[in-house]
Amino acid sequence: MTAGPADSQAHRPPDRVVVVGASLAGVRTALGLRRAGFTGGVTLVGAEPWLPYDRPPLSKQVLLGEWTPDRTRLASAEQLAEQGIEVLLGDPAVALDEDGRRVLLDSGARIGFDALVVATGAAPRPWPFPTPASGVHDLRRLDDAVAIRDAFDTAPRVVVVGAGFVGTELASAAARRGLPVTVVEPRPDPLAAQLGTLAGTALLDLHRRHGVRFHTGHAVRAVHGGDRVSSVELDDGTLLDADLVVVGIGVLPNTGWLRGSSLELTDGIRCDGTGVATTNPAIWAVGDVARWPVAGHTEPRRVEHWTSAVEQAGIVAYNLVRPAAERRVTAATPYVWTDHYGLKVQLVGLAGADDESTVLHRSPDGERFVAVRHAGGRLSAALAFGMPETLPKLRTAVRSGASLTEATTLFGPATTDTDRYVVPRR
Amino acid sequence: MSLRVHVDRTHCELHGQCVERVPSVFRFTDGGDLDHLAEAGDDLADDLADAQFLCPAQAIEVGPA
Numbered sequence: 001m002t003a004g005p006a007d008s009q010a011h012r013p014p015d016r017v018v019v020v021g022a023s024l025a026g027v028r029t030a031l032g033l034r035r036a037g038f039t040g041g042v043t044l045v046g047a048e049p050w051l052p053y054d055r056p057p058l059s060k061q062v063l064l065g066e067w068t069p070d071r072t073r074l075a076s077a078e079q080l081a082e083q084g085i086e087v088l089l090g091d092p093a094v095a096l097d098e099d100g101r102r103v104l105l106d107s108g109a110r111i112g113f114d115a116l117v118v119a120t121g122a123a124p125r126p127w128p129f130p131t132p133a134s135g136v137h138d139l140r141r142l143d144d145a146v147a148i149r150d151a152f153d154t155a156p157r158v159v160v161v162g163a164g165f166v167g168t169e170l171a172s173a174a175a176r177r178g179l180p181v182t183v184v185e186p187r188p189d190p191l192a193a194q195l196g197t198l199a200g201t202a203l204l205d206l207h208r209r210h211g212v213r214f215h216t217g218h219a220v221r222a223v224h225g226g227d228r229v230s231s232v233e234l235d236d237g238t239l240l241d242a243d244l245v246v247v248g249i250g251v252l253p254n255t256g257w258l259r260g261s262s263l264e265l266t267d268g269i270r271c272d273g274t275g276v277a278t279t280n281p282a283i284w285a286v287g288d289v290a291r292w293p294v295a296g297h298t299e300p301r302r303v304e305h306w307t308s309a310v311e312q313a314g315i316v317a318y319n320l321v322r323p324a325a326e327r328r329v330t331a332a333t334p335y336v337w338t339d340h341y342g343l344k345v346q347l348v349g350l351a352g353a354d355d356e357s358t359v360l361h362r363s364p365d366g367e368r369f370v371a372v373r374h375a376g377g378r379l380s381a382a383l384a385f386g387m388p389e390t391l392p393k394l395r396t397a398v399r400s401g402a403s404l405t406e407a408t409t410l411f412g413p414a415t416t417d418t419d420r421y422v423v424p425r426r
Numbered sequence: 427m428s429l430r431v432h433v434d435r436t437h438c439e440l441h442g443q444c445v446e447r448v449p450s451v452f453r454f455t456d457g458g459d460l461d462h463l464a465e466a467g468d469d470l471a472d473d474l475a476d477a478q479f480l481c482p483a484q485a486i487e488v489g490p491a
Contacts, residue, residue: 337439388439388441
């Protein structure tokens with residue numbers, strides 16, 4: 001039998017791939033293309049002036065002064081040049097010409113592509129009210145982390161707005177630096193959305209034992225100060241003195257430059273499981289800006305995890321050089337971690353907001369534990385609270401969709417060796 | 427031919443991504459420490475490269491034995 005018309009056309013990879021966004025997902029896509037054997041042109045476009053760097057250490061090692069900012073770098077200029085990757089930094093993409101297959105940059109440059117990978121990430125949710133000229137920071141970029149780290153040296157009274165991972169990690173770093181820290185969070189149960197009420201409460205208790213104060217259930221009404229911030233006012237009238245205010249109230253995907261395109265942009269670019277945009281087969285998206293399918297959820301959703309960005313970059317690089325029939329789809333179980341006072345909380349899976357929590361195993365001192373999230377008797381997620389060695393079992397259980405009954409048999413009785421689960425400190 | 431595998435323990439944060447990806451080379455001990463083979467066969471080169479990419483701490487080094 002002779003090959004049909006479809007078979008006779010050998011797959012032809014794109015001649016030129018443009019990756020917009022020079023952070024983790026972007027640089028890993030560019031490097032991954034070479035690893036996948038792609039020999040065409042690769043251009044990496046970055047809005048920020050720095051070479052690609054890693055964000056998780058910004059709220060951890062960099063704030064603590066354990067790492068210099070250089071150590072967050074994900075690739076050197078030499079390495080990118082060796083790989084034949086053209087790098088354009090400090091030049092944000094401002095528009096997409098979809099029909100002409102060109103990206104317009106802020107400098108006026110127009111970059112043509114055969115395939116476009118959007119990796120523009122996310123930006124801090126904007127403040128709803130005016131703020132003093134100095135002393136108020138976001139924590140998203142390298143310069144934010146350096147500014148906050150330097151501000152720590154002036155012994156400020158710190159107020160953190162938002163008790164998510166970034167806000168509480170910042171509180172941990174500030175408290176470890178010996179600074180007075182108050183965290184403000186409008187929700188009554190901080191971290192419950194991320195970890196569930198049980199683990200969220202345990203993490204808050206850990207913070208309180210380190211002297212961090214919380215004002216929960218109250219939103220910020222105003223930030224006072226002239227040139228410099230002086231206080232934060234809550235909606236119940238409470239006035240918190242502050243020399244340094246850091247805001248961690250979530251992020252929004254950077255899709256403004258894509259307005260007017262065919263792309264589905266509601267909370268991130270909607271993609272299929274291979275990473276290609278639903279409305280244009282020449283456009284792909286990875287990382288915080290992308291909305292991919294997630295196992296166990298009907299709608300694609302953004303997952304702001306380091307490991308998801310890496311997985312998506314690997315999949316897109318692989319798929320870009322292959323015909324549609326050979327493409328891979330996402331398979332990994334979401335994984336995220338957060339560090340507090342040397343204790344690591346690790347979460348696998350993606351729980352619903354109302355899923356229940358059950359503790360499977362606890363250290364003798366009660367401070368470290370393993371818990372699962374579940375709904376209808378099935379696991380949706382699991383978390384290790386200072387017990388990293390339990391992760392492989394937890395991953396397997398979550399991935400296989402184990403029942404709660406099965407999960408309760410995963411761990412034996414608690415050990416009597418109190419040192420056994422101490423998380424190594426640097 | 428084989429590959430030398432090294433984990434920089436001052437960088438390792440026990441995320442276990444490598445244990446997940448290449449369980450024939452990396453494992454957790456009962457005590458919760460990371461343990462790994464010092465050498466692996468060439469056939470694992472791709473898997474080990476994946477493990478390097480997946481390591482949030484960039485702690486894994488792979489080179490010729």
